Amino acid sequence: MKITSETKLFLGIIGATLVIVIAALFAFSKPAAPARSYARDELIPVGTTVTGSASASAYLVEFSDYQCPACKAWEPTVTEIISAYGDRMQFAYRHFPLDQHQVADTAARAAEAAGLQGKFWEMHSLLFGNQERMSDTIFAELAAQLSLDNDRFQNDMNSAAVREKIGRDRGDGIKFGVDSTPSFYLNGRKLELKEFDDLKKAVSQAVK
Amino acid sequence: MTDSNRTIAPDDRMVNRIIFVLSLLGLIMAIYVLQSFLRSSSIICLTGSGCEVVRKSAAAWPFGIPVPAVGAVGYTFLSVLALLRTIRDDRRLIMGILGMAAFGVVFVTWFTYTEIFVIRGICSWCVLSAVNMFVIFALTMMTVKKHRLLGFR
Known part of the structure; x- marks a missing residue:
């Protein structure tokens, strides 16, 4: 095996790279500051759709x-957690429609409009259940499936109050550091979750 | 033509250097994103919340393996093969780089499709890595073609 000047150059580059990577890993491995805690009435303001206790x-x-x-x-x-711990925990759903999703805001307004006729959670399930074919034309069909008053549903969907509620949720989300969806806050603190089970474990600890 | 008993030809050196440096850059990117996947920590992202959306998606963990781990392994192979070419200019080494880069191109194409149509979020690091892999593949193809390997005339 012949170590050429070219090989030495490459080994030098590897050495420099290793120094940079190790320094960066060291910098990143510093423990992160504990997540800030938010008050319950900040995270669940009056008018938020809630279920559970x-x-x-x-x-x-x-x-x-x-x-x-x-x-x-x-x-x-989330559904499993609500059915298992609904009597020992309150669950709040807040909207954070992302800009890159064309009908996410309309979908959020559809859920709120259904909520005004007492069927938020039914519409919530239908919206997720029909996510693959979601478009502007689907909402009237979903409202009909839930036997909603369609005129009222359409008016509510486009009402200033509903739009303001979605805007407030989104604004609060940004304020609380929501950087992706879904984001969960348990007892005021943002959760960093990797697997579905992580959420179940966190909630089961919190309700003890 | 390449010769297993000699070092890399001077006119191939620059291309090999570029492949080597791009592989190391790819490796650094992969390690950065991988540590975020494993530690569930936030990522500096040029596409807003795209990196977080991708990180939290099950589609970014095929068979339980975080996608950046695949990138880290691939770029490590490419770096080592490019390094070995400075010691011995063996035809099998450039063919190894070509094979690895071809797999890389297929993989990044699949993942870019997954990001756009399944996850519906774009991670800037994944885009940079995809472009990087395509450049490495193109440079390797240039070398392969120049030496008339793979039946090129």
């Missing part, structure tokens, strides 16, 4: 987008 000390808040595949993937886990 309002008197429970534990509360979970989700910021989500009906057109986001990851949000749909997390939905069964």
Whole structure:
């Protein structure tokens, strides 16, 4: 084996690269500052759609987008948690429609409009269930499936109050550091989750 | 033509140097994104929340393997093969680089498709890595063609 000057040059580059990578890993491995905690009434302001026990000390808040595949993937886990711990925890759903999703904002307004007729969670399930074929034309069809008053549904969807609520949710999400959907806050602190089970474990600890 | 008993030809050196440096840059990017995947930490992202969206998607963990780990392994192979070419200009080394880069191109194309149509989020690091891999592949093809390997005339 012949070590050429070219080989020495390459080994030098590798050495310099290793120094940079190790320095960067060292810098990144510093423990992150603990996540800031937000007050319950900040995370769940009046008018937020909630389910579960309002008197429970534990509360979970989700910021989500009906057109986001990851949000749909997390939905069964959230549903499972609500059915398992709904009596010991309050769950709040807040809207965070992402700009790159063309009908996410409309979908959020559809859920709120259905909520005004007492069928938020039914519409919530239908929206995730029909995510693949979501378009501007689907909402009237979903409203009909839930036997909603369509005129009222359409008016509410386009009302200033509903638009303001979605805007408030989104604004709050940005304020609380939502950088992707879904984002979960358990008892005021943002969760960093890798797997579905991480959320179940966190909630089961919180409700003890 | 290449010869297993001699070092890399002077006119191939510059291309090999570029492949080597691009492979190391790809490796650094992959390690940066991989540590974020494994530590669930935030990523500096040129495409807004795209990197976070991708990181949190199950589609970015095929068979439980984080996508940047595949990139790290691929770029490591490319770096080592380019390094070995400085010691011995063996035809098998450039063909190894070509094979690895071809796999890389297929992989980044698949993942870019997945980002756009499944995850619906774009991670800037993945885009940079995809462009990087295409450049490495193109440079390797130039060398292969120049030496009339793979039946090129």
